[in-house]
Amino acid sequence: MDTNGAAFDVMSPGCPSRLILQRMGDKWTPLVFLALESGPRRFSQLRADIGGVTPKVLTQTLRQLERDGLLTRTIYPEIPPRVEYALTRLGGTLLGPLEVMREWSQVHAASILRARSDYDELHNA
Template identity: 60%
Template sequence: MRGDAFDPDCPTRLILDRIGDKWSVLVVLTLAGGPRRFTHLRDTIGGVTPKVLTQTLRAMERDGLLTRHVFAEVPPRVEYALTPLGLSLQRPIEAITEWAQENVGAVITARDHHDAAAAV
C-alpha cells in the first residue's frame, strides 16, 4: 500500500507527524548508535521530560520504529533499539539534521530581518 500525503484522510499524515516530531527525531539519532537505556536517552537528548520521553518511546514502539526489551534482572533493566523500519529513517533524519545545523544561522538571520521589517 502506498499512501498519499495530500489526502487529508490518508494515514500517511500520522506518520509524518511522528517523524516530524523533534523528540522522535532525536530518539532515532540517539538509537542509531545501538540499543540504549531510558536514562541514556534522556541525558543525551536533553530538555525532554521523562513523561514526554516515555510517551514518545511508546508511540514509536506502537508504530514499529523501535523495540523495548526488559531484562529479567533486579532491578529490571530496559533497553530500546531501532527496528529495521526505524533504522530506515536514520539516513533521511541525519540529512535533515545536517541541513538544520548548517543553516541555523541563515534561518535566524531571516527571522530577524522579517521581524524587524514587520515592526516598522
Template identity: 60%
Template sequence: MSTIPWDPYRLDCPSRRLLDRIGDRWTVLLVGALDDGPQRFGALAARVGGISQKMLTQTLRSLERDGFVTRTVYPEIPPRVEYELTPLGRSLQGPLRALEEWAVAHMDEVWANEHSAG
C-alpha cells in the first residue's frame, strides 16, 4: 500500500487522472457491458450504443493500460480478440453499478427539472 497522500483535489495529483478515467461515461458503460464476462470488440460496440470505433478503441486501450481490462488474442484465423475485466476492473463494478442505479432511479426528477427550467 502506498504511503503517498493521494489528493484528487490537487491539480498535479495522479489520483485526479484516475477519477477522470473511472468517471468517464464510456468507462462506466464498458465496465457494465463487461459484467457478463469476456466480450469481443464488435459485441461491445453493439452493446454500448453511440460509441464510435475510435472511442471504443481508445477507451479499451486506456482501461487495459490502467489494469482494469485484459486483452486476449487467440491464434485463430481470423484472429479472435476478447476483452475481460481484471480483478481490479471487477472491483469497480459495484460502485459504478450503484451510480448507474442512482441515475435510473432519479432520471424522472432530473428530466422534469431540465424541462421545467427556462
C-alpha cells in the first residue's frame, strides 16, 4: 500500500513498484547483492567479485541502491579513508529470491544456450 492506501501494482505504468522491479532486473544489481551476501565489502573487493563491471557503473549502482535503502555506505575515519558497503535489513530480504534466480540460471544455462543456438540456426538459414 502507498501512503494513500492504494495497492501497488507493477503492471500499472505509473506505479513506483515498477521502477523498483526494474532496478532489481538491472544487469549489475543482483550481482552486487550476491557479492554482499557474505558481509560488508570494500569497493575494490566488490569490483573484483563482480567481474566486468566498470568503476563508474559500480559507483552508480551502489549509489542507487543506497538511495533505495537497500545498502549502507560506511566511511571509516582512517588515512586513507576506508569505505565499506553492506546490505541493510531490507536489502537482505532480497537474498532468498536472488539465490533462487542464481540457482535457476546456473542449472538451466546449458538448456537456454542450446535453445538460442537452435533458434538462430532455424531463423538464419
